[in-house]
Amino acid sequence: MSTPQAEQFERLQCQWCQSLNEKSALACGSCGAPLDVRNLVSESGWREAPRIRDMTEIHFSSSTCQVEGEIVPVAEINLSPGDAIFFEHHVMLWKDDTVPLTLMALSGGLKRAFGGMPFLISVATGPGRIAFSRDATGELVVLPLHPGMEIDVREHAFLLSSHQIQYSFVRIKGLANILFGGQGMYMDRFVTAGSPGLLILHGYGNVFERVLKAGESIMLEPGAFLYKDSSVTMDVEFQKLGTGFFGGATMSLARVTGPGRVGIQSMYVHHKTE
Amino acid sequence: MFCVNCGSRLVADGRFCTGCGAPAASGPSAPVVEPPVAAVPVAGPPPSVVRPVPQPAAPPAEVPVRATRCSWCGSPLDASATSCPGCGGKVTEMAVATRSGWLQLPGRKDMAKLQFGQSTCQIEGLYVPVADMNLAAGDSVYFAHHVLLWKDPATEVTTMPLKGAWKRMFAGMPLIMTQAAGPGHIAFSRDAPGELIAVPLHPGQSVDVREHLFLTATGNVVYDWFQTGVWFRTKNGDDTETHYPVGAFMDRFSGTGQPGLLLLHASGNVFVRNLGPGETMLVKPTALIFKDPAVEMHLHFEHPQTGFMAWGSWSNRYVWLRVVGPGRVAVQSVFEHMHGEGSYIQGFSYATERRW
Numbered sequence: 001m002s003t004p005q006a007e008q009f010e011r012l013q014c015q016w017c018q019s020l021n022e023k024s025a026l027a028c029g030s031c032g033a034p035l036d037v038r039n040l041v042s043e044s045g046w047r048e049a050p051r052i053r054d055m056t057e058i059h060f061s062s063s064t065c066q067v068e069g070e071i072v073p074v075a076e077i078n079l080s081p082g083d084a085i086f087f088e089h090h091v092m093l094w095k096d097d098t099v100p101l102t103l104m105a106l107s108g109g110l111k112r113a114f115g116g117m118p119f120l121i122s123v124a125t126g127p128g129r130i131a132f133s134r135d136a137t138g139e140l141v142v143l144p145l146h147p148g149m150e151i152d153v154r155e156h157a158f159l160l161s162s163h164q165i166q167y168s169f170v171r172i173k174g175l176a177n178i179l180f181g182g183q184g185m186y187m188d189r190f191v192t193a194g195s196p197g198l199l200i201l202h203g204y205g206n207v208f209e210r211v212l213k214a215g216e217s218i219m220l221e222p223g224a225f226l227y228k229d230s231s232v233t234m235d236v237e238f239q240k241l242g243t244g245f246f247g248g249a250t251m252s253l254a255r256v257t258g259p260g261r262v263g264i265q266s267m268y269v270h271h272k273t274e
Numbered sequence: 275m276f277c278v279n280c281g282s283r284l285v286a287d288g289r290f291c292t293g294c295g296a297p298a299a300s301g302p303s304a305p306v307v308e309p310p311v312a313a314v315p316v317a318g319p320p321p322s323v324v325r326p327v328p329q330p331a332a333p334p335a336e337v338p339v340r341a342t343r344c345s346w347c348g349s350p351l352d353a354s355a356t357s358c359p360g361c362g363g364k365v366t367e368m369a370v371a372t373r374s375g376w377l378q379l380p381g382r383k384d385m386a387k388l389q390f391g392q393s394t395c396q397i398e399g400l401y402v403p404v405a406d407m408n409l410a411a412g413d414s415v416y417f418a419h420h421v422l423l424w425k426d427p428a429t430e431v432t433t434m435p436l437k438g439a440w441k442r443m444f445a446g447m448p449l450i451m452t453q454a455a456g457p458g459h460i461a462f463s464r465d466a467p468g469e470l471i472a473v474p475l476h477p478g479q480s481v482d483v484r485e486h487l488f489l490t491a492t493g494n495v496v497y498d499w500f501q502t503g504v505w506f507r508t509k510n511g512d513d514t515e516t517h518y519p520v521g522a523f524m525d526r527f528s529g530t531g532q533p534g535l536l537l538l539h540a541s542g543n544v545f546v547r548n549l550g551p552g553e554t555m556l557v558k559p560t561a562l563i564f565k566d567p568a569v570e571m572h573l574h575f576e577h578p579q580t581g582f583m584a585w586g587s588w589s590n591r592y593v594w595l596r597v598v599g600p601g602r603v604a605v606q607s608v609f610e611h612m613h614g615e616g617s618y619i620q621g622f623s624y625a626t627e628r629r630w
Binding site: 054055057064066068070073074078089090092094095096097100101102103122123131133134135136 | 468578592615628630
C-alpha cells in the first residue's frame with residue numbers, strides 16, 4: 001500500500017492520484033478514492049478507476065466536492081468565495097439560485113462549432129452550491145492535476161474543472177477519417193500552470209487506466225478512449241479483415257503509444273465506418 | 275473501530291460512519307440495529323405498532339425515530355423489522371443527507387419485501403430492480419405500458435379506461451392502463467439502470483409525478499393527471515416549436531380510504547428534499563421525479579454574464595425549473611437532454627429570470 005517512507009510520516013499515499021493523506025483518512029482528500037482499496041490491476045495491466053464511496057468528500061482549493069450515488073453519481077460542489085469551476089452545457093443538475101454564472105469565450109469558436117464541440121463554457125463562481133451529473137450510467141473519474149500536468153480528454157467527457165486549470169483543445173489529425181469524416185477530431189486539453197487543480201470526468205460504464213512505457217503501444221476501439229497524458233500519442237490504423245472472398249471489411253483502431261497514462265471506458269461510443 | 279452497519283473503518287472521534295452515514299456506536303459492540311425491547315410477547319402485537327398515530331397527509335418526518343417510523347415513508351415499524359414494510363428501506367440505515375440537505379433514497383436490501391393489503395411485493399436486484407408482486411385474491415395493481423416483465427398464466431390482466439383519451443393521445447400518454455388482479459404473481463421492471471422508489475400513500479396524501487416514471491400502483495390509489503402549464507416556445511426559421519420541459523401533463527396519485535402503494539422507477543440515483551415554506555431551488559426540469567402538490571413550479575431563465583456581446587440565440591442559456599416549497603421534491607441524477615434550451619425563446623409560461 002503506502003511506501004515505507006510515507007509510513008514514517010504517518011501518511012497514506014493514494015494509489016490512484018499519489019496524493020498523501022492523513023493516516024486516519026478513509027478516502028483520499030484529493031480524488032475520493034477509498035484508501036484501503038488494493039491496487040487492483042488486471043493481468044493485462046489495466047487498473048480499475050476507484051469506485052468512489054457514496055457521500056465521499058473531496059477537497060480542492062478551499063472548496064469541497066461531495067460524490068453522491070453509485071449508479072449515476074452526482075458531483076455536488078460547495079464553492080467557497082473566490083473559487084470557480086467551469087463546465088460544458090447539459091450537465092447541471094441543480095443549483096442555488098444565488099450562484100452567479102458567467103460564460104467563458106474560447107478561441108477557435110468556428111472551428112469548434114464545426115467539430116461539434118461547445119464553444120462556450122459556463123463558469124460558476126462561489127460562494128454557493130451547484131451539482132452536476134450526466135445522462136448515463138457510469139463513473140466519475142476524479143483527476144487531481146498537479147502543476148505541469150497536461151491531460152487530453154475525449155470531447156464531452158469532461159464534467160467540470162476547477163478554475164486553476166487551463167482549458168484548450170487539440171486536433172487529432174489521424175482520427176479524422178473515422179470520427180468526423182474528414183472534419184477532424186478535437187479533444188479537450190487541460191493544463192495546470194502554477195497551482196494544482198481538480199478535473200472530474202464522467203466515463204460511461206466502468207473506467208480503466210493503464211500506464212504505458214515509452215514506446216509501448218496498445219490498440220483501442222476509438223469510441224472507448226477517455227483520456228490520456230499529452231505525452232501519449234494516438235494514431236489511427238486500419239485493419240483489413242479478409243473474408244476469403246472479394247471485399248472484406250476494414251476495421252479502424254486507434255494505436256496509443258506511451259509514455260504515459262491512458263484511460264478507457266467500457267461502454268463505448270461506436271462510430272460506424274463507411 | 276469499524277462501522278456496525280457497513281464495516282467501513284471509522285474516524286477516531288467521528289460520530290457518524292463516513293461510509294454509510296450510520297451513527298458510530300459508542301460501545302465496542304453495541305449494534306444500533308434494534309432497540310432493546312426484551313421479550314416481546316409472542317401472541318400480542320408489538321407495542322410500537324399499537325400506538326395510534328393518526329397523521330393524515332403528513333409528510334414523512336425528516337428526523338428518523340428509530341424503530342417506530344420509517345424515515346423515508348413514515349410507515350410504522352415493528353421493533354424487530356430490519357427493513358420497512360412500506361418502502362423496503364433498511365431500518366438500520368439513517369436517512370443519509372448530503373451536505374446541502376438532499377436525502378438519498380434509503381439503502382434497500384436486495385429482496386426487500388413490501389406489504390400492501392394482503393399482498394406482498396419483493397424488490398429484486400440492485401441495478402435494474404424488478405418489482406415482483408404476489409397478489410392476494412381481491413387485491414389488484416395497475417401499471418403503465420411496457421413495464422410488465424413476467425406473470426403467472428393465471429394472473430388476470432384487464433384494461434382500465436382513462437378519462438380524456440383524445441387529449442392524452444395527442445400528448446403521447448398511454449391511453450389505457452393495464453390492471454392485474456390477484457391471486458397470482460406478476461413482475462415489473464423498466465429498461466434503464468436506476469432505482470425503484472416506493473411511495474406509500476397515506477389516506478388523503480397525493481403526489482405529482484413527471485410522466486413516464488410511473489411503474490405500478492395498488493388498486494386503491496387514485497390516478498389523475500393535470501396540465502403542468504410549464505412551457506416555452508422557440509422559433510427556428512418559420513418553425514415554431516413548443517417545448518414542455520417537465521412534460522405537458524403530470525400524473526397525480528392520491529391515497530384513498532386505506533393506505534396505497536405507488537412504485538416509480540427513476541434513472542440513476544434518487545435524491546429528495548423537504549422544502550420549507552417559500553424555500554426555492556433550481557432543478558433541471560428533466561431531472562424532476564415527483565413533488566408534493568403543495569410545491570409550486572415554474573420556469574426560471576438564467577442569463578450568464580458574458581464578457582462579450584451576446585447575440586440573440588444565447589438569450590436564454592439555461593432553462594431551469596424553480597420549485598417553491600412547502601413540500602417534498604425528488605430528483606434523479608440522470609436527465610434527458612432538454613430540447614430548445616439555449617435557442618431563441620419567443621413565448622413562455624410564467625417564469626422568473628436572473629441576469630448576471
